[in-house]
Amino acid sequence: xxxxxxxxxQGGRFAPxxxxxxxxxxxxxxxxxxxRGTLMIETRPAIxxxxxxxxxxxxxxxxxxxxxxQLMPSGGITLIEDQAGDLRHATLxxxxxxxxxxxxxxxxxDAPARWGRLTLERPDTLGFTSxxxxxxxxxxxxxxxTVFSDPRRRxxxxxxxxxxxxxxxxxxxxxxxxxxxxxxxxxxxxxxxxRLRRGDCVYGAGGTSVPVLQAIVRTVPAxxxxxxxxxxxxxxxxxxxxxxxxxxRLVIRGADVDYLFGCExxxxxxxxxxxxxxxxxAVPAETGSLxxxxxxxxxxxxxxxxxxxxxxxxxxxxxxxxPEAVAMSLLAGFDRARLPEHARPVWQVLRxxxxxxxxxxxxx
Numbered sequence: 259x260x261x262x263x264x265x266x267x268q269g270g271r272f273a274p275x276x277x278x279x280x281x282x283x284x285x286x287x288x289x290x291x292x293x294r295g296t297l298m299i300e301t302r303p304a305i306x307x308x309x310x311x312x313x314x315x316x317x318x319x320x321x322x323x324x325x326x327x328q329l330m331p332s333g334g335i336t337l338i339e340d341q342a343g344d345l346r347h348a349t350l351x352x353x354x355x356x357x358x359x360x361x362x363x364x365x366x367x368d369a370p371a372r373w374g375r376l377t378l379e380r381p382d383t384l385g386f387t388s389x390x391x392x393x394x395x396x397x398x399x400x401x402x403x404t405v406f407s408d409p410r411r412r413x414x415x416x417x418x419x420x421x422x423x424x425x426x427x428x429x430x431x432x433x434x435x436x437x438x439x440x441x442x443x444x445x446x447x448x449x450x451x452x453r454l455r456r457g458d459c460v461y462g463a464g465g466t467s468v469p470v471l472q473a474i475v476r477t478v479p480a481x482x483x484x485x486x487x488x489x490x491x492x493x494x495x496x497x498x499x500x501x502x503x504x505x506x507r508l509v510i511r512g513a514d515v516d517y518l519f520g521c522e523x524x525x526x527x528x529x530x531x532x533x534x535x536x537x538x539x540a541v542p543a544e545t546g547s548l549x550x551x552x553x554x555x556x557x558x559x560x561x562x563x564x565x566x567x568x569x570x571x572x573x574x575x576x577x578x579x580x581p582e583a584v585a586m587s588l589l590a591g592f593d594r595a596r597l598p599e600h601a602r603p604v605w606q607v608l609r610x611x612x613x614x615x616x617x618x619x620x621x622x
Contacts, residue, residue: 263406263423264479264547267416272406272423277479277547286403291396294368296428299327300381300419300482301361303354307331312363313421314413315405317398325401327363335363337376341395350376350389358382359610360419360483366427367394377430377586381483381505382527384575386430388586419482431587432574434474434553435506435528436564437486441498442554443563451552451564462560463604471598472555474572474588480549486540487528489567493536497566501540503551504529509561509568509605514619519612523605525570530613559600574600 263272273279274286297313304310310329317323321342328336335350358380367374374391402423405412414421436442438452443461454460455473462468478484486501494508507525515524531537553572554562560571577583578597584590589597608616 259425260477261422261424261479261548263402264481265406265409265412265414265421266419266481270406270409271547272403278477286399290399292399292402292425293370293396294425294427295366295397296424296426297327297365298422298424298428298479299363300421301329301363301415302417302419303358303361304329304331304417309336310417311413311415312418313405315401315411317401323398323401327365329361329363335376335378337365337391339395344395346392346394348376348389348391350378350387352378352387362483364428364430367391367397368427369394369396375586379430384432384573384577386583388430420479422479422481429476429586429588429590431583432474432553432572432577432589433478433503433505434476434551434572434588435503436552436554436569437501438550438552440500440502440552441565448565451554452550454552454554460554460556460562462556462558462562468556468558468560470554471557471596472589472592474553474555475550476588477548477550480540480547483529484549486549487532487537488540489528489531489537490535491565494531494567500565500567502528502569503549507570507607509570510616512620514616518616518619519606519608521606524612524616525603525605525607526613526616527607530608530610531617533617555598557598559602559604561604570604573603574598576601 259276261277299312312327314326324340326338333352333354337348339346359382362379364377372393374394375388377386377388379386436451440451441448442451445467458470459467487504488501490499506528509523510526511523556571559573561568576599578594584594
């Protein structure tokens with residue numbers, strides 16, 4: 259099924275039939291269990307010298323229990339789970355990085371398969387770190403319903419952007435970033451990104467025809483670093499508005515780019531372009547609780563034309579050299595030997611302050 263619950267600072271929703279289904283759904287039976295699933299939490303990096311509580315809740319019936327995820331200021335994510343005295347504890351070490359805009363922590367479990375994992379991603383960079391866990395217990399579904407539906411029954415520090423729950427093991431790693439209706443230029447015209455498949459061709463840099471090696475798609479909560487951005491025409495050369503993920507990068511050219519950064523073009527993430535008129539957050543009515551993104555894997559990391567502007571194909575780096583990482587990602591079903599290697603992004607990627615500097619130079 260997929261995502262069934264979402265909690266933000268504004269409230270929460272639990273929908274056993276899926277967040278994309280109208281209605282709140284009923285209350286699970288007290289004994290109902292979730293044998294496998296994914297708990298995803300996005301947070302801003304901790305700035306205080308104390309543990310940051312990502313999510314914590316307890317229970318007293320029919321047995322005593324507690325679940326807690328914490329981010330330690332010294333560098334580390336700890337998971338504590340207690341079900342009727344069966345205590346499990348795990349730590350995922352990581353090095354704090356003040357340059358990270360946000361952190362995404364994912365706890366995935368599959369009790370029948372007797373495995374679990376805790377994963378950390380920095381949405382603004384490629385790659386992730388993960389640690390395998392001791393065989394987990396199924397999660398009581400009634401607990402999760404209560405935690406996501408009633409903010410009084412959970413503890414989340416203010417730095418937490420959202421928490422989401424899926425009843426499947428969700429992938430981590432490279433993400434697509436084009437809305438389904440984004441028109442991508444192909445030989446003979448334009449095709450919506452959501453309709454492109456392996457074997458199709460798109461126009462790359464210089465108008466060359468490039469084959470699509472794989473087309474990937476993922477549905478995610480429309481919150482935090484997944485919250486869609488609307489790029490508005492006629493800015494950026496667009497002929498029509500398009501909706502993209504915040505991490506989707508546009509190719510920006512000009513004399514000011516050459517002057518400031520010493521190169522012909524740069525890549526700017528859509529989230530750095532949001533300014534209230536040329537790029538704006540997509541309104542919730544456009545997407546609902548979930549958003550579906552599409553991406554194209556090409557032989558090289560390429561420029562592609564979309565609705566008159568220039569954006570990028572999916573960047574994989576040298577991920578295919580890491581079998582475990584491929585198995586945890588959207589690439590798991592593909593032949594690893596046939597996946598491309600992208601030595602480096604096609605252009606320099608601007609950080610937020612660099613994008614602001616470029617925007618100020620253009621406004622001057």
